[in-house]
Amino acid sequence: MVIHLATILPVNQQQEHIDYQQLKANIKAWAKESGFQQAGISDVNLKQAGEHLKNWLKKQHHADMEYMHKHGEKRYQPEALVPGTLSVISVRLDYMQTSLTPYEELTKQVSKAAISRYALGRDYHKVIRNKLKKLVAKISAEIGPFGHRVFTDSAPVMEKAIAEKAGLGWIGKHSNLINSKAGSYFFLGEIYTDLPLEPDRKQSFHCGSCTQCIQDCPTDAIIAPFQVDASRCISYLTIENHGPIPEEFRKAMGNRIYGCDDCQVVCPWNKFTQNTAEPDFAPRHHLDDSELLELFLWDEETFLQNTAGSPIRRIGYQSWQRNLAVGMGNSKPHANIIEALKQKVNSASPMVKEHIEWALTELSKQTSTPIA
Ligand code: SF4
Incomplete structure (x- = not known):
């Protein structure tokens, strides 16, 4: 159930006595119980990411994805998209099945079809949305109704920038998020909320001098x-x-x-790829x-x-x-x-x-x- 923040602001007054430090720790534990590998908290200041986006659009690098222009500042101002938003809960879910024929081998077998590994099983939108709903239910069971809205690659949400701010990884030179313990084969989801949770620390950048993804992109797209x-x-x-x-x-x-998947295949951090625990991605x-x-x-x-x-x-x-x-x-x-x-x-x-x-x-x- 999506509760629209504007309609429930009085609830905040009922939340005065919540221990938000404890709640944040609980949310991270409940996220794992709901099937996610990790959760973190971001604030709503995405100014830097917004500047990067505006620059990218100005250079026409979005091709004909005109929807990237839509919604304007709502994309990088969460409180403009969902009024009352104070924090974002960001989650990640591994999708790679490590027992499959490696993608790089498939691309060498010219009679075979190489399909990006994220797309082999059930649509991730549904899988993540269901898990986010479970997480929301656990939070509600603890503190009562609270203002929130869930997203998974489904609205003008800068999910990578949010996840980076929430400490789930850093944005690599290929523009995907990389986690130092799990590589980059995971999906992201978000809960915009009116809960005043303390933000996590942004993870530092660890691409160093590597440029492998830039060199190996088949069409020089980076x-x-x-x-x-x-x-x-x-x-x-x-x-x-x-x-x-x-x-x-x-x-x-x-x-x-x-x-x-080429830019991810060559990324050295993907030696840390974890096998997904999600049967729906088979x-x-x-x-x-x-x-x-x-x-x-x-x-x-x-x-x-x-x-x-x-x-x-x-x-x-x-x-x-x-x-x-x-x-x-x-x-x-x-x-x-x-x-x-x-x-x-x-x-x-x-x-x-x-x-x-x-x-x-x-x-x-x-x-x-x-x-x-
Ligand atoms: S291949 Fe190298 S430069 Fe590209 S994202 Fe991975 S670590 Fe960063």
Whole structure:
């Protein structure tokens, strides 16, 4: 249940006698009981992060994600988004299954589909929201109703900046959050609240002189430390982008057909990756190790069935086929792959058709046998 802060401010008066130091310690313990690996507390001063965001938008690095412009200051002023907010409870949840075929191995097997490891199981929005609700229930059971609103990558919330301020890690040069004990393969969630909790200390920066993620990004999307140009980023190109994938990036995409983990794969801090305890993140339909061809043969109904409850579903069938066509164009000219591409070329939408034609042209460069 979401309680809107503006409607319950009198409750604050009933909270005068709460021991907030003890409550903060309890919240961290209850967060773990609710399934999170860690919780921390941030204040609501996100001025520095707001400046960084404004600069990024000014440089047009958000590509066509126009929603990043929306909500204005609400994004970096939590009390403007939810009036009455005094503190933010920030939580993290590990998602990596360490027993799976490593992503870097998959990207070398050109007939396989490399799907970002966060997207293999159940949609994290639902998983995190349910856990946040459990945490809220525990707090309410202790202190009674309190003003709050829960978020998980679902509203104009600067979740990485908040988590950094809450001591959950630091923002690395690739712009993801890194935890010194767990690497970077985790999700974040937030509870905006009117509870006056003491903020935790921001974690210090530990990238040092390393620039591995900048050097190894397949499309040179990290144009400077902490500056990702979304229009070059494979995650953006394969997920947020609903139009054609610019030709200049198609070869570099390889077989990455949903998101890209490369900047995290090369990060030395990910040697500390922890195996997730969350069964909901187990891969569905062998998405962790599927053949491109097998996924390309899914018709729309199968796509919708097999991605129900998965974050992959939101890109839609056209983008799914577009991405797979690029992956297949970067694979080997096996007869089955060529046949599948040819069979779909005439029934595909104009956008997918153009990507299929590109794939057939690329495959034809690898063989002396005419493909067309
Ligand atoms: S690869 Fe190096 S520079 Fe990039 S985030 Fe990791 S530690 Fe920082």
